[in-house]
Amino acid sequence: MTTNSNAGKHAQTPAIYPAKTKAQITIIFFAVIGFYLYSMIRTQAEMVGGFGNALSDMWRVMEKFFPPNFQVVGAIWPAMATTIQMAIIATTVAAILTVPLALLSAQNVTTFKPLYYVTRTFLNILRTIPDLVLAVIFVGLFGIGVFPGILALIIFSLGILAKLISETIEAVDMNPLEAMRASGANTLQMIFYGLVPQVLPQFTSFVLYVFEINIRASVVLGLVGAGGIGLVLDQQLGFYNYPNAMTIIIVIFVVVIAIEYVSNKIREALI
Template sequence: MTTDNNSLTPEKVPPIYPVKTKMQVTIIFFVVLGIYLLSMFWTQRQMAGGFSGAIGNMFTVIEKFFPPNTAVISAIWGPMVETIQMAIIATTIAAILTVPLAILAAENITTFRPLYILTRTFLNILRTIPDLVLAVIFVGLFGIGLFPGILALVIFSLGILAKLISETIESVDMNPLEAMRASGGNVFQVIWYALIPQVLPQFTSLVLYVFEINIRASVVLGLVGAGGIGLILNQQLGFYNYPNAMMIIILIFIVVIVIEYISTKIREALL
């Protein structure tokens, strides 16, 4: 008898979501909210000075860093180029190595399950190691320089690339592959003729994306001794030569923006 103002629904209408689902979602929402509040509370307690202290420190820091010393540009240009080269070499090697790995980690191509699971697990382990840890290990093994940095970047980007590309491979149209198989193509021919053309644009785009990541990562890796501009930045900070350090930071900033802009444009044209 609740239908006084709504004569179109004479009986009880079903809810859009089942009551059980509604309850579950509500509980999950409050649990997540609780976790947020708790972690906010704890991090606040850890922060010694709070926000007010940070603003005061900021002026002191800015004062030390400015003006940047433009005279060092010619001296830091070399290491900057080294950093870019590091990223280029690492991305190229990773892009080549990723092809077999991505194919072996794609469920629709590697129908032999143990091999698929093995590759997947290997890639998962690869991805759990942070690039900084890799760099520290390799610098310890091979000494300070570009080589350990390149090695760390290769392994780091291989983890990301192979994962993303294997997922691209899993989403391709399988019909052309069936047609190639039906016309007598062997495994390699089927992959080369029906699979590669389908994933090539995404592959190129992802490689460029990982290249962008590698440029930034190679700067950070330099801080732990893996060569390039990061190494110089770390030295200058160590000598308390803040104007020089500022100039390096500005140069990195410009280079990263330019490379990202170019790479984004290329990727837009591809897809």
């Protein structure tokens, strides 16, 4: 019947989406564009000369960074090493502390609901605070140095790690554990032969992932006085010594890429 009626008129392809959806999408689209334009106007308000002027200036200014002064690589390496060491210590401590926290925020382990919700909320709030803000506060508490930086990294990575690992624990297959209990294994045996083998590869992979995040975070911690290469970068920028600053940025770039490459290879091998 429909074919008959259509044959009379000129064959018209029916629209895939209903008119209402189309109208909605159009409105959302223009709202997003409008908000974007407004954001652009607002963020450029303080700029002298506006967007065009700044862009033409940009290349002229960027030239100040080149050529980088590679003679200082030897001098900045100790600071870079400190940065890596901070990330290693912070990741290790966070990996240890995360075990009880992850267990507490896994629904299948913590059957006591209020406790589960309390740890979940605590972790959620912890994750909203940016690492550098934590570092600023800890520098205020402990004074300038590596210790507040490490502490900030620990707290920051704890939030991420505990969430990821609690999700892994929640996804554990409970059948092998039940089978073990049925054949007379005690709780310790159940944990070591049933739970640990299921969680360990994921756990290691997540710890490495958080280590990557920590490396990126620790290179900038020094900007607020929390130790590491960021401190040197801040000083060099303060002296307007741009070639040295560029060298530091390149060193950071190379180290971050190298560590991510190795960590990625290990994670691929694990899972």
